[in-house]
Amino acid sequence: MTKQSPGHALHELSAVQLIEGYRRRDFSPVEVTQAVLGHVERWEKHLQALYLLRPERALEQARASEQRWLRGEPLGPIDGVPLTLKDNIATEGDPTPLGTAAVELIPAAADAPPAARVRESGGVVFAKTTMPDYGMLSSGASSFHALARNPWDLTRTPGGSSAGAGAAAAAGYGPLHVGTDIGGSLRLPAGWCGIFTLKPSLGRIPIDPPYMGRAAGPMTRTVGDSALFMQVLSRPDSRDSMNLPAQDIAWDRFDAGVGKLKGLRIGLLLEAGCGLAVLPEVRAAIEAAARVFERAGAHVTTMPPFMTQGMLDGMDHFWRMRSHIDLKALPPERKTKVLPYIREWADSAAGMSGEAVFRAFSQFHNTRVTTVNACRAFDYVLSPVSPVPAFPAELPSPTNDPLRPLEHIGFTVPYNMSEQPAASIQCGYTKEGWPIGLQIAGQRFDDLGVLQVSRAFELLREPPRPWPQPPSEALEHVD
Structure with a gap:
């Protein structure tokens, strides 16, 4: 297996292209893993996106995959594809620091569901990715990991809490990455790093421990790779009490063509109703995307904001109390290791009354009902991922x-x-060249539909800019 795909380095190939190449014996999982590890070595000192990078273990997995492909017996849809898992997705025998120096580093007893699914399918897990303390920041700031940076501009954050995963995907650390999301932790880094992600319907991808609003999801450069990954990640696991019933979803039909958009009722949400104002550059990019949908035959209607500052504050205050209780349980010497920003945020809840906590918690349900009602008239809703x-x-x-x-x-x-x-x-991109993310939301359980609409937009949008390269390579290319 030595033929290389013309025009592309092996580390740049999508998972779909890699599987086809393995099938044709154009190259092997070992060659691809070596190429990815070499590219990581050039980038990682700048990005600091990885935790538990283990080249030898990766090559061991790749050699086993190579033998399966030579026998014509791949384990699953991603056999031999290099990938990463977020720090907070437990892997057997490894500590799970949750991004904070305050956590005791105890080896995990078992793989969490996403880790189990990728291993069962032969994925080559070469590293885990970094995150901020307890996943409670939309940045790469951490008291345990080095500060993660955005490959498009090293002075910028990749976002979070799936910080390392977003940076790794944009930098070309292999095609497949798994992150998690409880308030935007997949979509924010995806938007700021210019990649694709799907936060699925709650329970579509099993996760352990499960929690209200918490989801795992694929982070990739293309819609097609996320659709491929969903074949693996969406398999059921009884450890997740919120896991949806097993369903035979035709993930391979993610490419329904641009005709998918014709006649769709699309809501256009340009203001969140709370928080920061949307910057003009961001708004302009979202409006331009909406015009793409209109030209393809969709019926686009501007929506009024449906969130309120009270809803956002209520969820914030409840999460503060949850974190305050967690930090209060730590020995004092370990609590001092938590990022000061997180400590101040959590301890601000110390004086909350029982009634205040109840009222804060009630905003989760209020947000749920309000969101469902606001989206009822539409097949899909377009909005910014972030106002900035x-x-x-x-x-x-x-x-x-x-x-x-x-x-x-x-x-x-x-x-x-x-x-x-x-x-x-x-x-789109800002004038500085930073990516802007479009959020595409669908009705509950319509995960495949969101992928299909995303694929249609992927086909119709302006061609994206070349992916960023390691600084030394970029300079060599200019010379």
């Missing part, structure tokens, strides 16, 4: 204010609570 582009890497949030930490998630968090699928896909 990627902010400076060193900041924990766009506001840099622990008492206003979630002002940028007004477009993303509603769909965690309503359990609806929502994707992020690149739809």
